[in-house]
Amino acid sequence: MAVISNEQRSRLARLISLLQDSPSTAAEILFNEGIGLAADRAHVVGASGVAGVGKSTLIAQMLPVLRKKGVRVVVLAIDPTSDISSGALLGDRIRMRDSYMDDGVFIRSLGTRGAPDALTVALPAIASASATFCDVVLVETAGAGQVDVAIHKFVDTFITVLAPLGDVITLMKSGQTEHAHIVAVNVRKGLSESEQFVEQARILLGNDELEDGWKRQVFAIDAKHGDGIEPLIYDGILSHRDAQKNRN
Amino acid sequence: MPEDIGFLGLEEFLEPLLGMLDEDSRKSFTKFLSEFYKGQIGDPGEFPFTRGIYPTMYRGRKPTIRQFAGHGLATDTNDRFKTILRLGGTGLSTAFDLPTLMGRDSNEPISEGQVGWDGAAVDTLADMEDLFDDIPIGEITVSMTVNGPAAIFLAMYFALAKKRGIPLEDLGGTTQNDILKEYIAQKEWLFPVDKGVKLVVDTMEFCAENAPKWHPVSISGYHIREAGANAVQELAYTIADGAWYVSKAIERGMEVTEFAPRLSFFFDVHNNFFEEIAKLRAARRLWARIMREGFGVTDVRSQWCRIHAQTSGVSLTRKEPMNNIVRVALQCLAAMLGGAQSIHTNSYDEVFSTPTEKALKIAMRTQQIVQEESEITNWVDPLGGSWLVESITDRLERDAWEEIESIERLGGMEAAVESYYPQRSIHANAVHDQKDVESGDRKIVGVNIFQDSDADEGNLEDLMEEIAGRRGFEQRQIERLESVKAKRSDEDVVRGLDSLREVASSGENVMPALIDAVSTYATVGEISKALQQVWGEYQERDVISPGLSSQELRNVTQGKRFSKPVRILLAKGGLDGHTRGIWILADLLRSMGAEVIYAGLHCSMQEVAKAAVEEDVDAIGLSCHIGSPTVFYGRLQEELKKYERDDILITGGGIILPDDKIVLEEQLGVGPLFLPDTPLHEIVERLGEALAKKKIAFLVDG
Numbered sequence: 001m002a003v004i005s006n007e008q009r010s011r012l013a014r015l016i017s018l019l020q021d022s023p024s025t026a027a028e029i030l031f032n033e034g035i036g037l038a039a040d041r042a043h044v045v046g047a048s049g050v051a052g053v054g055k056s057t058l059i060a061q062m063l064p065v066l067r068k069k070g071v072r073v074v075v076l077a078i079d080p081t082s083d084i085s086s087g088a089l090l091g092d093r094i095r096m097r098d099s100y101m102d103d104g105v106f107i108r109s110l111g112t113r114g115a116p117d118a119l120t121v122a123l124p125a126i127a128s129a130s131a132t133f134c135d136v137v138l139v140e141t142a143g144a145g146q147v148d149v150a151i152h153k154f155v156d157t158f159i160t161v162l163a164p165l166g167d168v169i170t171l172m173k174s175g176q177t178e179h180a181h182i183v184a185v186n187v188r189k190g191l192s193e194s195e196q197f198v199e200q201a202r203i204l205l206g207n208d209e210l211e212d213g214w215k216r217q218v219f220a221i222d223a224k225h226g227d228g229i230e231p232l233i234y235d236g237i238l239s240h241r242d243a244q245k246n247r248n
Numbered sequence: 249m250p251e252d253i254g255f256l257g258l259e260e261f262l263e264p265l266l267g268m269l270d271e272d273s274r275k276s277f278t279k280f281l282s283e284f285y286k287g288q289i290g291d292p293g294e295f296p297f298t299r300g301i302y303p304t305m306y307r308g309r310k311p312t313i314r315q316f317a318g319h320g321l322a323t324d325t326n327d328r329f330k331t332i333l334r335l336g337g338t339g340l341s342t343a344f345d346l347p348t349l350m351g352r353d354s355n356e357p358i359s360e361g362q363v364g365w366d367g368a369a370v371d372t373l374a375d376m377e378d379l380f381d382d383i384p385i386g387e388i389t390v391s392m393t394v395n396g397p398a399a400i401f402l403a404m405y406f407a408l409a410k411k412r413g414i415p416l417e418d419l420g421g422t423t424q425n426d427i428l429k430e431y432i433a434q435k436e437w438l439f440p441v442d443k444g445v446k447l448v449v450d451t452m453e454f455c456a457e458n459a460p461k462w463h464p465v466s467i468s469g470y471h472i473r474e475a476g477a478n479a480v481q482e483l484a485y486t487i488a489d490g491a492w493y494v495s496k497a498i499e500r501g502m503e504v505t506e507f508a509p510r511l512s513f514f515f516d517v518h519n520n521f522f523e524e525i526a527k528l529r530a531a532r533r534l535w536a537r538i539m540r541e542g543f544g545v546t547d548v549r550s551q552w553c554r555i556h557a558q559t560s561g562v563s564l565t566r567k568e569p570m571n572n573i574v575r576v577a578l579q580c581l582a583a584m585l586g587g588a589q590s591i592h593t594n595s596y597d598e599v600f601s602t603p604t605e606k607a608l609k610i611a612m613r614t615q616q617i618v619q620e621e622s623e624i625t626n627w628v629d630p631l632g633g634s635w636l637v638e639s640i641t642d643r644l645e646r647d648a649w650e651e652i653e654s655i656e657r658l659g660g661m662e663a664a665v666e667s668y669y670p671q672r673s674i675h676a677n678a679v680h681d682q683k684d685v686e687s688g689d690r691k692i693v694g695v696n697i698f699q700d701s702d703a704d705e706g707n708l709e710d711l712m713e714e715i716a717g718r719r720g721f722e723q724r725q726i727e728r729l730e731s732v733k734a735k736r737s738d739e740d741v742v743r744g745l746d747s748l749r750e751v752a753s754s755g756e757n758v759m760p761a762l763i764d765a766v767s768t769y770a771t772v773g774e775i776s777k778a779l780q781q782v783w784g785e786y787q788e789r790d791v792i793s794p795g796l797s798s799q800e801l802r803n804v805t806q807g808k809r810f811s812k813p814v815r816i817l818l819a820k821g822g823l824d825g826h827t828r829g830i831w832i833l834a835d836l837l838r839s840m841g842a843e844v845i846y847a848g849l850h851c852s853m854q855e856v857a858k859a860a861v862e863e864d865v866d867a868i869g870l871s872c873h874i875g876s877p878t879v880f881y882g883r884l885q886e887e888l889k890k891y892e893r894d895d896i897l898i899t900g901g902g903i904i905l906p907d908d909k910i911v912l913e914e915q916l917g918v919g920p921l922f923l924p925d926t927p928l929h930e931i932v933e934r935l936g937e938a939l940a941k942k943k944i945a946f947l948v949d950g
Contacts, residue, residue: 013864087838
């Protein structure tokens with residue numbers, strides 16, 4: 001099965017640090033490292049959503065499913081840097097611990113370090129660098145505000161993770177779902193309100209055609225129990241990847 | 249109970265007052281006092297059992313001397329058991345090693361450095377046979393301190409009895425088996441919370457039907473207190489845990505009187521002498537009231553809060569360790585004045601490791617001296633009626649009740665645990681206590697007052713010898729496990745595990761299937777994994793911040809911060825769950841501008857190294873409290889070399905003996921290493937120096 005070697009692992013790790021520590025020379029660093037826009041670079045997926053909605057748990061559940069397909073994954077998990085101390089407690093990786101020893105998985109925690117939009121400094125460069133070491137890059141934003149959707153500009157597939165709360169129309173107005181290729185509603189089993197929310201989201205958000213010709217997909221998932229993950233990956237992420245490839 | 253109020257000599261005392269009253273007022277006044285006494289205090293052996301569960305207490309039966317023991321292989325612990333019985337111990341209590349407590353086999357990578365370290369290693373029924381070889385388990389009561397996989401060990405014990413032809417109904421003893429306090433405090437868990445509780449109820453149900461003399465659960469406040477709770481929190485969470493088990497057993501369809509008389513409690517006895525006495529009295533009253541008024545149980549034996557007490561481990565000091573003997577004696581006295589049914593006295597050297605035989609003997613003698621020489625056993629609840637003790641008892645009960653109500657408002661203990669409410673409260677109190685020690689508000693002789701610069705760490709030679717003897721345990725136990733596995737029928741094992749999985753997914757009681765599975769000599773690890781395949785696993789998925797204010801953090805850091813965002817991975821060695829230290833550090837380092845990465849509990853050194861590489865950290869802070877530090881740090885270095893990242897600074901600390909510290913610092917080049925009493929500001933300073941020396945970052949005024 002495809003793996004990321006020890007040497008690659010050390011190299012990518014240091015490269016990411018280099019990019020984060022001197023974001024202004026990121027392009028130069030990538031050039032020197034020979035990282036350009038290779039045609040076979042990995043598919044970059046971004047997941048955004050408010051704090052506590054279940055992004056890390058969702059990614060944790062996606063990892064074994066992707067790995068079963070032999071896909072090597074780099075996870076970039078962004079957490080907020082305190083604007084008072086400039087320090088950060090980066091704890092997203094705890095949720096992904098079942099994949100700690102997987103040779104095909106690389107998990108990197110990043111502080112926002114003053115970058116806007118719940119992203120981190122040099123994110124485009126870090127994502128490009130990561131994309132040359134694996135098949136899929138999963139970027140998790142810090143707990144985003146309602147309109148922190150800037151990440152969609154840097155990724156191939158943009159996933160918005162939602163809790164089934166409130167009504168879908170208000171949600172549409174908030175702009176959170178506007179650029180989303182995939183909407184993942186993190187439901188709790190057996191709650192009828194959840195089911196109703198998903199139905200509404202399917203009707204109101206599903207099937208909108210985005211710029212790249214992709215029709216937005218809505219998936220109901222249960223991140224805690226790992227339900228609904230396979231359709232999200234196969235019919236969502238991987239099929240979006242294939243659609244983009246065919247288009248190019 | 250007398251109808252008059254003669255019980256405290258009050259009638260005579262109040263005579264002048266009573267004389268002023270007319271007949272009716274006099275009657276209603278004496279009635280009021282009498283009812284107040286009955287409701288609030290009661291005679292010994294009477295509801296609400298404030299003064300003890302038996303009318304005669306220690307005049308009828310002295311507390312059982314039940315010393316917790318275990319180390320090495322089952323055969324080593326068997327020898328220790330025989331010593332205890334020879335010294336006059338009246339019950340046995342088994343300590344298992346950490347891998348065993350976590351349901352892991354001795355040969356798993358995560359078990360490395362911990363096999364036989366702080367308890368007996370038990371992998372299969374064969375080890376259980378060794379553990380109780382030549383010990384009459386039909387006659388003596390045996391306690392097994394194990395929680396997450398308790399049902400598996402209970403199944404082993406029952407299988408052992410069956411093999412020896414002893415009927416299960418003759419077996420007396422206790423499994424600690426209190427899973428809720430594991431999620432709350434001790435962190436030795438296996439399954440998700442609801443499944444953990446279900447397994448406890450399975451054992452309650454099975455014992456009620458088959459082993460009526462067995463105490464399936466010992467509802468424990470000890471670990472809650474040792475994790476940093478105060479007396480009120482200890483009381484509240486313990487009683488709330490007990491009430492949760494009762495309600496779940498009732499949901500299962502059991503009659504309360506079938507199982508409640510076999511519930512027992514386990515409390516800590518800490519330093520605050522009168523508060524600890526009052527705590528045990530308040531516990532009895534709270535439990536009796538909850539059982540009678542909450543669950544409507546009239547059976548007296550179902551209302552009893554039977555107490556096992558252990559002196560406080562965290563109150564002991566590494567400095568001048570012989571002083572611990574005095575601390576233990578006072579705590580033992582408090583336990584007896586509080587009316588405990590059985591007592592474990594700690595050995596003075598427990599701060600370093602499981603006790604040496606010499607220290608164990610002193611601990612037992614301490615109990616024997618209090619029991620036999622002080623003559624306090626001649627009086628029943630000698631402090632009853634003391635204004636001080638009664639009023640502390642009232643206060644503790646009232647405050648604990650408030651906390652129990654908070655738990656109920658959160659939706660009961662399972663929901664509370666999942667929202668980390670008790671975990672956070674305990675953590676906050678622990679941090680508060682630590683500050684009191686650092687500021688000197690809480691006095692510890694030889695540590696923050698009456699310090700003696702010449703004081704040595706005590707004579708640790710015996711201990712060093714004992715520790716040296718442990719180095720071989722792991723290899724011996726792994727060989728033992730392999731030989732057991734070679735002899736068993738793999739076909740039987742597979743069949744046993746298959747049917748266990750089937751029963752587990754059906755939701756039925758798993759005890760009979762567990763007994764069948766252990767009888768095939770399936771290992772604890774195999775059985776735990778089979779159940780986890782069906783039920784899932786539990787992991788604490790968040791860092792619980794101690795919530796220090798920025799001012800408190802600044803007091804420690806003196807306003808210093810790192811010159812750049814230093815990246816630091818904080819990790820634990822092995823299966824140990826002592827996280828308080830690293831969580832405080834996480835907050836502290838973050839406030840200094842570091843990016844702190846936490847990998848979670850129960851990571852192998854392979855996992856820690858891989859995480860450190862991916863995160864490209866500047867330093868790893870590895871904390872170890874249980875197991876061999878040289879094994880942990882050594883393995884971590886080796887793993888980092890595989891990625892050519894042995895340049896990463898390895899620091900950390902925990903319980904590290906002087907000899908090991910020398911090896912680590914001088915031979916492996918690990919450090920700085922911090923021992924448990926190191927003040928936080930010193931950690932910050934020395935860590936800053938180490939990072940500066942490696943030219944990673946400097947401490948600057950910020």
